[in-house]
Amino acid sequence: MHIRIASSSTLLLLTLATACAHAPSGGNPAPATTACAAPAMLCWDFEEGTPPAGWTARRDEFSGQLLVDDTRAHGGRYALHARSLSGGKEGTQGGPKKTFRFDLPAHFGPVLWGRVWVYTTPERPMSHAGLFSARYPRPGHTSGAFDALDWYEVATWQQKYMSIWHPPEPPGFPEWVQVSSTPLVLDAWACLEWLFDGANGDHPEAATPRVWLDGVELDWPQQFVFSDPPTATQPVREKATDFTVVETGVILYQGLTVPTDWWLDDLAIGRQRLGCGSD
Numbered sequence: 001m002h003i004r005i006a007s008s009s010t011l012l013l014l015t016l017a018t019a020c021a022h023a024p025s026g027g028n029p030a031p032a033t034t035a036c037a038a039p040a041m042l043c044w045d046f047e048e049g050t051p052p053a054g055w056t057a058r059r060d061e062f063s064g065q066l067l068v069d070d071t072r073a074h075g076g077r078y079a080l081h082a083r084s085l086s087g088g089k090e091g092t093q094g095g096p097k098k099t100f101r102f103d104l105p106a107h108f109g110p111v112l113w114g115r116v117w118v119y120t121t122p123e124r125p126m127s128h129a130g131l132f133s134a135r136y137p138r139p140g141h142t143s144g145a146f147d148a149l150d151w152y153e154v155a156t157w158q159q160k161y162m163s164i165w166h167p168p169e170p171p172g173f174p175e176w177v178q179v180s181s182t183p184l185v186l187d188a189w190a191c192l193e194w195l196f197d198g199a200n201g202d203h204p205e206a207a208t209p210r211v212w213l214d215g216v217e218l219d220w221p222q223q224f225v226f227s228d229p230p231t232a233t234q235p236v237r238e239k240a241t242d243f244t245v246v247e248t249g250v251i252l253y254q255g256l257t258v259p260t261d262w263w264l265d266d267l268a269i270g271r272q273r274l275g276c277g278s279d
């Protein structure tokens with residue numbers, strides 16, 4: 001499988017692939033799905049020790065920092081660290097948000113698989129904490145400003161994993177919310193994988209997001225439409241032609257009173273499932 005990409009993006013893609021090549025394998029035989037082993041993948045192990053090439057700061061609200069440092073890593077020495085985020089009140093809109101965005105190569109396609117290792121401490125937040133999202137132009141458009149794009153999200157909420165399909169933000173709703181029964185992993189590394197299938201075959205709408213934790217697919221006993229003011233009408237999940245931008249870091253949509261740290265490492269995205277590697 002190959003992605004048609006502009007020549008200016010090819011160098012970046014190759015550079016990023018090379019940067020991942022020295023990620024430790026843990027000494028075990030590497031499966032065929034090891035990050036960046038396949039073509040048309042982008043992966044980030046943060047071993048440059050600074051925010052990766054092409055990443056730009058997107059959000060910076062309330063207290064804390066988002067940086068690449070060597071305080072904890074899943075592989076190698078460095079990881080992306082959301083340090084001591086806090087601010088706002090639980091149950092009230094507004095909270096610490098620290099993210100980077102990365103513009104995808106042209107013609108990425110409508111299907112985006114992803115994988116990231118996450119470490120969270122010292123407590124599970126109750127508030128909505130977004131970790132990764134990917135956006136695409138609405139039907140009939142080939143590009144668009146960040147705030148005009150439909151998007152998928154992987155997050156936690158009420159201490160459990162969650163995934164969402166959103167219309168453009170703001171306001172980002174009415175949104176289709178799926179909440180798992182699985183508590184977010186605390187004080188240990190966990191591998192999150194996701195599938196954002198904006199094509200969804202012949203179906204009239206984009207697929208709902210799918211998420212795996214350490215290789216096991218999550219189910220969603222809670223599914224509902226969120227909107228403010230509330231509505232019972234489900235959003236139409238508009239289909240994608242090409243994902244164009246991704247965002248990562250940590251976004252608290254409500255307050256966070258306990259200063260909390262997250263580390264993200266060995267982030268990878270592609271058009272095929274990437275797996276969690278041998279680590």
Ligand SMILES: [Ca+2]
Binds near residue numbers: 047074075077078266
């Ligand atoms: Ca690393």
